[in-house]
Amino acid sequence: METEKRDVYDAESGHKPVDGVDVAHDETLISDAKHAADAEQRMTLMKAIKLYPKAIAWSVLLSSTLIMEGYDLALLGSLYASPVFNKKFGTYSAANDKWVVSAAWQSGLSNGARAGEIFGLIFAGWVSDRYGYKMTTIASLVLMIMFVFVLFFAPNVQVLVVGEVLCGIPWGAFQSVTPAYASEVAPVVLRPYLTTFINMCWVIGQFFAAAVNKGSVGRSDDWAYKIPFGVQWVWPVPILAGLFFAPESPWWHIRHGDREAAKASLLRLTSRNDPNFNVDETIAMIEHTNELEKRMKDGLTYRDCFKGIDLRRTEIVVGIWLVQTLGGQNLMGYFAYFLTQAGMDASNSFSLSMGQYALGMVGTAGSWFLMSRVGRRTIHFSGICCQLLILIIVGSLSFSNSNGSIWAIGGMLIVFTFVYDFTVGPVTYSLISELSSTRLKAKTIVLARAGYNASNIFVNVMTNYQLSSTAWNWGAKTAYFWAGTCLLSAVWVFFRLPEPKGRTYAELDLLFEHKVPARMFAETKIDPFSHQLGDDLKKMSESEHNLEKDVK
Structure with missing residues (x-):
């Protein structure tokens, strides 16, 4: 069952209904987006080429x-x-x-x-x-x-x-x-x-x-x-x-609110030979990132x-x-x-x-x-x-x-x-x-x-x-x-x-939102679905940010 098109999606609060639909409670979209993001980061070069x-x-x-x-x-x-x-x-x-x-x-x-x-x-x-x-x-x-x-x-x-x-x-x-x-x-x-x-x-x-x-x-x-x-x-x-x-x-189609066109475009960009590829999950990831940026600006x-x-x-x-x-x-x-x-x-x-x-x-x-x-x-x-x-x-x-x-x-x-x-x-x-x-x-x-x-x-x-x-x-x-x-x-x-x-x-969006200093980007852990920096590095990141402000 395909996810319906939405105009607003608040992944952080989880409580914002739009047009009578509580879109933030749609855990399927969040779950699909997270699954696609995890799969993309685990993907090897050869698998990506295929x-x-x-x-x-x-x-x-x-x-x-x-x-x-x-x-x-x-x-x-x-x-x-x-x-x-x-x-x-x-x-x-x-x-x-x-x-x-x-x-x-x-x-x-x-x-x-x-x-x-x-x-x-x-x-x-x-x-x-x-x-x-x-x-x-x-x-x-x-x-x-x-x-x-x-x-x-x-x-x-x-x-x-x-x-x-x-x-x-x-x-x-x-x-x-x-x-x-x-x-x-x-x-x-x-x-x-x-x-x-x-x-x-x-x-x-x-x-x-x-x-x-x-x-x-x-x-x-x-x-x-x-x-x-x-x-x-x-x-x-x-x-x-x-x-x-x-x-x-x-991504261009999603920014213009056309999920079906985005899905058709993604299918034309990928091979049909991989049974493990889920086009709906990848589209959900794009939607999640787009809405995350809309929340920021x-x-x-x-x-x-x-x-x-x-x-x-x-x-x-x-x-x-x-x-x-x-x-x-x-x-x-x-x-x-x-x-x-x-x-x-x-x-x-x-x-x-x-x-x-x-x-x-x-x-x-x-x-x-x-x-x-x-x-x-x-x-x-x-x-x-x-x-x-x-x-x-x-x-x-x-x-x-x-x-x-x-x-x-x-x-x-x-x-x-x-x-x-x-x-x-x-x-x-x-x-x-x-x-x-x-x-x-x-x-x-x-x-x-x-x-x-x-x-x-x-x-x-x-x-x-x-x-x-x-x-x-x-x-x-x-x-x-x-x-x-x-x-x-x-x-x-x-x-x-x-x-x-x-x-x-999505990870880069959150790293910038949390004002992580340039030299800390590689080490800082962040979850774009919980919007939190890793606890072990959050204080280090803040300390580095203050040092960088002093230098400037």
Whole structure:
């Protein structure tokens, strides 16, 4: 007998009737939710793969939209090392006896895409809540196909900037939708793999950008840069064809009060071959978590992201993405340009770029193995500390102008890419999808990614002026600046980043409600069905919270 749809459910008091039905006395719903949560936490990786193969496939398809963003953002940084591109869109520099795109226009191109992404994020945050992740992605793919025409036929740098702004709009939508969808269609054990696959898509796009540039850099006509731009039409069509058949997130249906649609969606995401899987119990768990969050807060607006316990969750999710920009990872996107400014020829720099991104893919795959054994917080903090050390080494190597030093800098940046894609890069997507509440997930991710893109405007301006031979011309000494921001990031991570590994969304909700300090998340025991912290750790948690308040 299926559980009837309800609007209000108070699991804590157990005494609130709605429309003549004492829903809090419906012990079946609570029992089913608890049973599903326990089963999900006991589920092994292999069992999850066998039970959710279709969820994995649909999530991978949706996440592959970010191949395009990774491709273009890496492409733009690499094209600054292309002589034909510089002659078409740049100006002649008598001092350097070559054509260059000025630092100001480089910033305009890079930041145009970031500005467009902010608009796209805001658009997607509203549309995905109203129409779902699937329809938002389909609409964005159609826009993507249209806007690539502007890049391909751009007659001058001004139109090229307009094209980057327009393409940024669907890219921003992809950034918002993909982590939210990946985190909602699979159980706890699969969440880190599906969310971190997003980083793999970025790296795949970056690898293709380096490969296409490598293949076209020897051309002396306009196709040297038109081919790289035109390749962006390859991705949207097959993804669009597949997405028409994709199921919507069952969490989205529950938030809109449609239990039957949620059940149908969950059945399409799972295999029919497991007789032990109870779809009604899993739906009950989703309902319980949704109603638990409704009890903690009433609204679903952007303003609610800054109220009560969600203020802390918003700060953490925004901070995690700011660490990505301030940890020095921007040098990876400018890898080829960085090396040409250090004295390496363009062809060799593109070859090293391909090696860099190939190693990045290996690193992301390795992170899946790492996350099954080590907590997200540990991985993230260790990675940011390693990045800091590498940046200091790169800056120190800049004091030598020998050919060996230039290759050593290239080698260290490749190691930096591996470390980033093994730790900070992929685990970020897992953290932001797990630490935001389910009801405000899309909007929290929008705010966080908007903050990321806004900080990238600053980062791109700084990097362009630091590296450009027509501006500050710092060369590899640029790494020292980003080592400083990386140090500040490491301090923030240590004090503010909690550990969500192995937690259900309901458990995370209660940990935040009880204001458990970041460093106590992993050890604190909590029962989302009794709403109580473990007695043995409650006092320790309160003591740690008071200490953290004193530090702040």
